[in-house]
Amino acid sequence: xxxxxVWLVCHAANAALRAGTFPRTPGGDNRExxxxxxxxxEAIEAWRARWQARFAxxxxxxxxxxxxxxxxxxxxxxAAGFAAERVDALADAAYGVWQGLRLAxxxxxxxxxxxxxxxxxxxxxxxxxxxxxxVRSRVGAWLDALPEAEKTVVAFTHAPVxxxxxxxxxxxxxxxxxxxxxxxxxxxxxxxxxxxWAWIAALP
Numbered sequence: 001x002x003x004x005x006v007w008l009v010c011h012a013a014n015a016a017l018r019a020g021t022f023p024r025t026p027g028g029d030n031r032e033x034x035x036x037x038x039x040x041x042e043a044i045e046a047w048r049a050r051w052q053a054r055f056a057x058x059x060x061x062x063x064x065x066x067x068x069x070x071x072x073x074x075x076x077x078x079a080a081g082f083a084a085e086r087v088d089a090l091a092d093a094a095y096g097v098w099q100g101l102r103l104a105x106x107x108x109x110x111x112x113x114x115x116x117x118x119x120x121x122x123x124x125x126x127x128x129x130x131x132x133x134x135v136r137s138r139v140g141a142w143l144d145a146l147p148e149a150e151k152t153v154v155a156f157t158h159a160p161v162x163x164x165x166x167x168x169x170x171x172x173x174x175x176x177x178x179x180x181x182x183x184x185x186x187x188x189x190x191x192x193x194x195x196x197w198a199w200i201a202a203l204p
Contacts, residue, residue: 003192004146005200007055007154008162011068011076012040012047013184020103022095023158026069036075044079047185052081055154063152066090070158076185077156084156089142092158096129121174132177135160140168143190143197162188169197 014036016023036044055063067077067084068091077084098106106114116123121132139161146153159182167176169190182188189200 003194004148004150005152005192006143006146006165006190007063007152008165008188008190009051009076009080009154009156010159010162010182010184010186010188011070011073011156012036012044012079014040014072017072017184022098022101022103022106023070023072023092024099025094026071026091036079041079043185044076048080051187055152063154064150066153066155068092068157068161073156073158080156082154082156084154087142087155089138090155090157090161093132093135093160094125094128094130096125097127098125098129118178119175121177132160132164133174136164136168136174139164143168143192146192162186165190166199169199171196 062082065077065082065084066087067073067082069086069088070092073090073092074084074086103114110126113123113126117125121136124131124134143165160177162182163177163180166172166180166188167174190197191200192198
């Protein structure tokens with residue numbers, strides 16, 4: 001019998017992402033912009049036409065859909081046609097005092113810290129940020145805890161989460177994260193078998 005297949009979808013790009021701004025942590029006064037501009041809407045509509053039907057099982061039933069707590073991920077799932085359940089384990093990394101700042105400004109004001117963040121999976125952004133190792137730990141635990149009866153899952157989440165899931169499936173070193181590029185609306189498939197998780201090529 002085939003095992004669980006998890007389709008990980010990177011959320012769409014909004015203006016803040018294209019401007020190189022660190023995401024804000026959901027909740028409290030940090031309200032992330034949910035609205036997409038025409039460019040993003042066009043991209044999501046094209047994605048929906050290409051992918052949505054492929055996630056249905058042999059019986060035509062819609063898969064279980066999940067989403068990160070972030071507004072941009074929830075809005076992406078909704079625009080793509082999924083009523084998704086919020087899962088905290090799919091949250092983006094926490095960026096500490098960098099949240100809401102432009103990458104270019106951090107590079108100018110804290111170049112050594114930013115360089116460490118791009119290379120060292122154990123580095124935590126200042127002010128309560130989360131390391132890539134931390135993201136990998138929670139994402140790996142979430143994957144391994146998915147019920148065996150769960151056959152198809154579609155999860156709208158973030159590039160760091162998808163990198164963590166791939167490296168967990170491959171049992172690869174966390175330092176490899178810097179070699180993985182995940183574009184907006186990219187789809188990554190993982191499949192579980194008796195031998196563990198495997199990264200499988202998505203359909204063209």
